[in-house]
Amino acid sequence: MTSAPMTGKPAPVRSGSILAPTPHMLRRRRSETRFRLYGIVAIVISLSILAVMLVTIFGNGYGAFRQAKLTFPVTLDAQVLDPKGNRQREEMVKVTTVGYAKVLTQSFRAELTARGIDTADLSDKDIAALVSKDAPGVLRAQVLADTSLVGQTIPMSVLAGGRIDGFLKGRVTMESARLDSNINPEQLQFAERLQQAGILGLHWNVAFLTNPDASDQRPEAAGLGVAILGSLYMMILVAVMCVPVGVAASIYLEEFAPKNRWTDLIEVNVANLAAVPSIVFGILGLAVFINFAGLPQSSSLVGALVISLRTLPTVIIATRASIRAVPPSIRDAALGVGASRMQTVFHHVLPLAMPGILTGTILGLAVALGDTAPLLLIGMVAFVDNYPGTPVDGFLDPATALPVQVYSWATRSDPAFIERSNGAIIVLLGFLLVMNVAAIILRRRFERRW
Amino acid sequence: MTPIKLTVSALAVLAATTSLAAARDQIQITGSSTVLPYATIVAEAFGENFDFPTPVVEGGGSGAGRKKLCEGVGENTVDIANSSSRISQSDIDLCKKNGVEEILEVRIGYDGIVFASDVKGADFALTPADVYLALGGKVAKDGALVDNTSTKWTEVNAALPDQNILMFIPGTKHGTREVFDTKVIEAGCKDTGAYDLFLAKAEGADEKEKKAAAAKACNELRKDGKSVDIDGDYTETLARLDADKNAVGVFGLAFYQNNTDKLKVATVNGVVPSVETISKGEYPVSRPLYFYVKKAHIGVIPGLKEYIEFFVSDDMAGPEGPLADYGLVSDPELKATQDAVAAETPMGALE
Numbered sequence: 082m083t084s085a086p087m088t089g090k091p092a093p094v095r096s097g098s099i100l101a102p103t104p105h106m107l108r109r110r111r112s113e114t115r116f117r118l119y120g121i122v123a124i125v126i127s128l129s130i131l132a133v134m135l136v137t138i139f140g141n142g143y144g145a146f147r148q149a150k151l152t153f154p155v156t157l158d159a160q161v162l163d164p165k166g167n168r169q170r171e172e173m174v175k176v177t178t179v180g181y182a183k184v185l186t187q188s189f190r191a192e193l194t195a196r197g198i199d200t201a202d203l204s205d206k207d208i209a210a211l212v213s214k215d216a217p218g219v220l221r222a223q224v225l226a227d228t229s230l231v232g233q234t235i236p237m238s239v240l241a242g243g244r245i246d247g248f249l250k251g252r253v254t255m256e257s258a259r260l261d262s263n264i265n266p267e268q269l270q271f272a273e274r275l276q277q278a279g280i281l282g283l284h285w286n287v288a289f290l291t292n293p294d295a296s297d298q299r300p301e302a303a304g305l306g307v308a309i310l311g312s313l314y315m316m317i318l319v320a321v322m323c324v325p326v327g328v329a330a331s332i333y334l335e336e337f338a339p340k341n342r343w344t345d346l347i348e349v350n351v352a353n354l355a356a357v358p359s360i361v362f363g364i365l366g367l368a369v370f371i372n373f374a375g376l377p378q379s380s381s382l383v384g385a386l387v388i389s390l391r392t393l394p395t396v397i398i399a400t401r402a403s404i405r406a407v408p409p410s411i412r413d414a415a416l417g418v419g420a421s422r423m424q425t426v427f428h429h430v431l432p433l434a435m436p437g438i439l440t441g442t443i444l445g446l447a448v449a450l451g452d453t454a455p456l457l458l459i460g461m462v463a464f465v466d467n468y469p470g471t472p473v474d475g476f477l478d479p480a481t482a483l484p485v486q487v488y489s490w491a492t493r494s495d496p497a498f499i500e501r502s503n504g505a506i507i508v509l510l511g512f513l514l515v516m517n518v519a520a521i522i523l524r525r526r527f528e529r530r531w
Numbered sequence: 532m533t534p535i536k537l538t539v540s541a542l543a544v545l546a547a548t549t550s551l552a553a554a555r556d557q558i559q560i561t562g563s564s565t566v567l568p569y570a571t572i573v574a575e576a577f578g579e580n581f582d583f584p585t586p587v588v589e590g591g592g593s594g595a596g597r598k599k600l601c602e603g604v605g606e607n608t609v610d611i612a613n614s615s616s617r618i619s620q621s622d623i624d625l626c627k628k629n630g631v632e633e634i635l636e637v638r639i640g641y642d643g644i645v646f647a648s649d650v651k652g653a654d655f656a657l658t659p660a661d662v663y664l665a666l667g668g669k670v671a672k673d674g675a676l677v678d679n680t681s682t683k684w685t686e687v688n689a690a691l692p693d694q695n696i697l698m699f700i701p702g703t704k705h706g707t708r709e710v711f712d713t714k715v716i717e718a719g720c721k722d723t724g725a726y727d728l729f730l731a732k733a734e735g736a737d738e739k740e741k742k743a744a745a746a747k748a749c750n751e752l753r754k755d756g757k758s759v760d761i762d763g764d765y766t767e768t769l770a771r772l773d774a775d776k777n778a779v780g781v782f783g784l785a786f787y788q789n790n791t792d793k794l795k796v797a798t799v800n801g802v803v804p805s806v807e808t809i810s811k812g813e814y815p816v817s818r819p820l821y822f823y824v825k826k827a828h829i830g831v832i833p834g835l836k837e838y839i840e841f842f843v844s845d846d847m848a849g850p851e852g853p854l855a856d857y858g859l860v861s862d863p864e865l866k867a868t869q870d871a872v873a874a875e876t877p878m879g880a881l882e
Contacts, residue, residue, distance in 0.1 A: 177580045179846065214853070218579035257792040260650060296571040297789075298857055375607050377555060379587055460561070464571040466578050466585035467557065479557065479587045489590075492764045494568065494786040496793075 138503050138510075145504025148286035148301065149246040151212060151275070152238045153192040157224060158184050159232040168228045181217035181224070182209075185239065198274055202267045210268065211275075213240035215295060215302035241281060243300040243497040245272050249283050252500070289504060293466045294486065300497035303490070305505055307465050311381050311480030312450060312512075314469065318385030318476060319392055319449055324442055327396030328431075334397075335404045336426050355394035362390045363455030371459060378460035379479035381469060387455045392445045399441020403434040436527035443520040447513050453484040461485055483509045555606045558586035558835055562596020562613035563706060564764060565642060565783055566820050569854050570613055573842045576853070581841070583834030586611075593706045597823065600634075601626035604827045610835055613822045615642065615706035620881055633826035636878035637839060638868055639848055641860035643784035643809045644710055644816045646797040649776040653692035655797035659815070661688050663719025665696045666758045668751040671725040679753045697778040699771050700752075702762035710818040711781060712750050715799075718815070720749035769793065784809070785858025809860040810850075817860065826877055836875075843868050 102110070161180050165172045186209045193200055193208075200208060216239035224230050240246075244264040247253035249272070258266045275281035292304025338344045366387035370376045376383050407430050415425040456462060462485050469478035481489075483505060490502035560570055567590045578585030589596075593614040600612035601622055618636065626634060646657055664687040669676045684691035701707040720726045729745035752758045761768045765786040772780045772794075779797065784804055787794055796804060799815055808814040822842075829836050841847060843865060848854050850861040862868060 174582065177846075178576065218576075221579065261792040262788050263791075296575040297568040298572055298853060299575075371607065372602075377607060378559070379589075460559075460587075460589055462589065462591075464567075464574060464588040466575055492564075492766050494765060494789040496790065 138506050141500060142503025142505075142507045144250045144252070144500045145289050145507075146286050147250065147283045148288070149241040149249045149281060150238045150284050151189070151241050151281050152236070153189055153280055154234050155185060155188040155220065155237040156191070156234045157231050158187065162224060163228075163231050168231060170225060170228055173225060173228060173231075176221075178217040178221055181221045182212075185212055185216055185220060185237075188237075192280070196278055196280070198271075198278055198280075200271065203271055207265070207268050208271070210264070211242055211245055211272065211281075213242050213299055213301050215240055215299045238284075240299075240301045241272075243495060245269075245281070246301050247497055248272055249276070249281070250500075252496070289501075290508070293468065294464055294481070294489075295466075296464070297493055297495055297498075300493070300495050300501060303498070303501050305483065305486060305508055307468055308481045308483045308486040308505070309508070310469055311384070311461070311465075312482045314381035314472070314476055314480065315385040315388060315482060316446055316450060317472075318382060319389050319446060320442065322385065322389045323392050323396050323445070324438075327393055327442075328400055328438060331397050331400035331404060332426055332431070335401050336422065336430065351394050351397050355398060357391075358454070359388075359391050359452050360454040360458070362387050363458035365390065366455060367458045377477050377479075379463050379465065379481075380477045381480045381482075382476040383459050384456055384461050384480075384482065385476075387459060388449045388452055391452065391455065392449045395445035395448065396438075396442050399445065400434070400438045403437025403441065404430060406437065407433045433529060436523055436529075439527075440520045440524045443516050443523070447516040447520075450512060450516070451484050451509065453482075453488055456482055456485050462489055464489075483512070556833055557584040558611065558832055558838055559589075559609045560586050560611040560613060560822075561589040561591055561599050561609050562611075562822070563593040563615040563820070564590040565593075565615040565706060566613035566639070566822065568785065568857065569639065569820070569859055570822070570842075572853055572857060573838075573847050576847065577834075577838055577841050581834060581837060583837065586834075586838060592704060594704075597622045598625065600823055600825060601629055601631055603629040604631055604825065606832075608825070610828045610832050611822050611824050611839075613820075615818065615820055616709055617819070617821065618823055618878075618881070623881070631825055631827070633877035635824040635826055635839070635872065635875065637822050637824065637843060637872060638819050638862055638864075639822060639842065639859070640820055640854065640862045640865075641809055641817045642820050642858075643804045643806075643814060643860060644707060644714075644818070645782050645784055645787050645804045646779055646799065647772075647782050647787055647794040648779045648797065649772055650791075650793050650795045652776055652795060653694060654795065655684075655691065655779060656801065657691075657797050658688075658722070658800050659715045659719035660722040661691065661719070662698075662715050663723055663725070663749075664688070666698060666700075666716070666752050667720065667723075667725060667749070668753045669725065669748075671723050671728055674728075676725065676728050682757075694777045696757045697759070697775060698757065699759050699761050699768045699778055699780040701768075701781055702760040704762060706818075707781065707783065710816065714816045714818075716752070717746055717749050720746075725749065783858070784860070788858045806855060806858070806860050810863065819862075820859070823878075826875060829875060839872050840869075843872055 159166065161184055162176055163173050164176075186205075189212060190208065219239065220237065244253050244258075244261070245268070248258075248269050253261070253264065253269070255266045255269055258264045258269050272281055288302075289304045290309065291306045292302060293307045295303040334344060334347065366383060370383045370386050371378050411429050411433065412425050415429045416422075420428065461481055463479065463481060465479045465481050467478075469475040469480045487502050487505045487509065490498045490505060560574070567588060570588045574586040574588050577583070593616055596612035597614055597618055599609050602608045618634070623634075626632075646655065648655060664670055664679075665681065665684065667679055670679045681687055682695060683693060684696055685693050687696070700711060717726070720729070726745055726749055729748040730741060733741040733744040733748070735741040735744050759771070761771065765782050768780040768782060769790065772778055782794070784806070787796055802808050802814045804814045804816075809817045824835070824839055845865070846852055848859070848861060848865060852861070855861050
């Protein structure tokens with residue numbers, strides 16, 4: 082910037098008018114253009130990282146929502162399933178899944194013969210390997226629930242084994258099968274014949290959202306049911322615990338507390354607490370809630386308590402900001418017409434601050450939903466096969482959570498779990514998207530500006 | 532509802548739930564991540580075939596699991612700790628201190644530890660001596676200990692591929708590392724003569740202490756980046772091998788069997804690792820797997836006895852069972868284990 086000369090000497094003559102740019106102006110413009118370019122580059126870099134991440138996750142995880150299934154009629158052989166022949170459930174529970182597996186393989190073979198499908202180059206074990214190890218358990222549960230099915234022939238759609246599923250999705254190829262000890266190319270050719278006959282096919286996989294977790298031998302049966310339910314229970318409990326405490330603390334700090342060294346100290350501590358790594362709360366949770374209070378481990382209640390500790394500071398900060406945003410004139414007016422301090426807060430300030438509080442809470446919950454570290458220590462990173470019960474008792478049952486399921490699937494040895502893990506990330510991202518959109522809509526619709 | 536009412540009701544809910552915290556009806560299992568897949572397979576089958584809830588199985592490591600088992604007796608402590616190494620005297624002492632008097636030791640079978648490289652890479656035929664010469668911190672040369680400077684496998688053994696030495700081995704927190712140290716590194720240390728040299732200059736009050744010092748010296752691996760500790764699990768080792776195709780990684784047999792399309796296994800002393808060669812004792816690098824049961828919980832936690840009996844039954848842990856299918860080497864003395872479990876015989880003192 083050149084300033085006008087203050088001396089008596091005549092100003093140096095400049096070439097051209099103000100419309101013709103001086104070198105200095107050109108330099109300024111160039112630097113501005115450069116700065117804008119930096120900004121664009123920064124955005125492009127972040128967007129492309131996001132794009133790469135999303136493309137990888139969706140590319141790897143899309144398959145989890147489709148599942149290979151075998152459809153064939155199953156004859157429920159009474160001699161195997163109910164040797165005593167009295168259709169009593171107490172007697173029939175003695176037949177284990179081994180018996181049901183036999184029934185399934187028999188029916189499968191019968192269907193192959195009936196449809197004239199060539200099985201010459203396959204051993205019995207090879208053929209049986211096409212049916213998921215999960216199928217006998219499903220059939221057993223179905224039969225025990227309705228014992229009159231024994232002796233009938235019912236149409237069944239059972240899961241195909243993990244490698245066959247991978248073949249239909251392109252994860253397993255003839256080339257990889259040659260090296261793979263769990264499948265051979267003959268089985269894949271057989272699967273192709275089954276596909277042409279319409280016995281084997283890919284279907285939409287709702288079970289991915291409803292099934293519980295499955296062991297390492299049955300990746301095809303693993304689902305997110307327990308994890309979604311566990312996350313839902315935790316979010317409900319976190320909201321129930323955080324919102325009242327957080328709002329009450331914020332109202333007191335903003336509207337009633339005197340401004341002195343103590344309240345300053347509290348404010349600094351609340352801000353610090355929001356930045357404490359979440360694993361610390363996990364250690365605290367293990368020591369206090371499980372070892373001291375004796376709450377059951379792996380339960381959603383303990384998970385929610387731990388995550389509440391982490392979310393509470395966020396809720397307090399958001400609530401205080403939105404209470405502070407309510408103009409003083411409103412308080413003055415209320416107090417002026419004779420309202421008490423409490424009436425002022427509850428009749429005027431709080432309703433006006435509500436949209437901000439809600440938005441802050443939802444965003445806090447969204448962060449809490451993705452939190453894994455504290456759950457590691459309180460036993461929620463576990464294999465949980467039974468759904469937690471209905472509230473309130475269900476809050477004490479063992480459960481897992483969505484991010485935890487992503488982690489535990491990612492460490493399993495069967496490559497099919499990589500697909501499941503990415504599928505779980507998609508579901509988690511879906512929930513986060515819904516929560517964030519809800520926060521934006523609430524803010525847009527109810528926010529007031531003064 | 533006003534915030535105050537909400538607070539009150541929330542506290543009421545909390546109080547109600549806390550008072551309900553009683554009578555656990557599912558088995559709680561924790562411990563080794565090597566045993567974890569086997570335990571989940573059994574737990575799942577148990578849930579399918581019995582009218583008990585499916586046990587909850589956690590990973591987290593053998594040592595941590597045994598410590599949790601020894602925290603005490605009661606419903607908020609675990610029932611079973613899976614372990615890929617034998618329980619130690621310090622664990623038993625801790626258990627005693629916390630009132631856990633009787634523990635059932637159940638050996639479920641054996642686990643092989645394999646060396647594997649990228650499926651498209653060269654073949655490796657290793658011996659413990661080769662591995663020690665490649666990874667040991669100091670090696671014997673002309674009767675003296677010198678710093679290990681070899682950079683290529685051919686320098687270690689002319690028959691090995693002409694490739695740079697790079698090995699991914701389990702980090703020290705893993706039970707697998709212990710087996711790797713004793714069965715591979717120490718064996719190789721002895722075979723190459725380095726152990727005797729270490730022993731000659733070891734300091735200690737008696738022979739036993741000297742031997743321990745020599746063994747410890749053997750386990751000092753080189754620190755110039757040729758040997759990389761992996762603290763994560765085998766999926767991480769696999770990812771590292773994928774990034775560096777010339778490297779050799781250490782895996783569990785079960786993990787390798789699930790990934791034979793990506794990994795090529797190395798022979799050790801000329802033996803290909805498999806369920807058969809390990810059960811015959813031909814393949815040298817294997818270890819027993821255990822779980823430990825708190826006896827005081829049998830009869831209190833529903834289904835606990837049934838679960839452990841089911842685990843060691845021939846249908847599960849036998850040579851034709853699903854565990855063998857997944858990579859567990861079935862225990863030839865399984866019958867004795869079944870009898871001990873049926874009689875609820877607690878383990879005696881460690882020898």
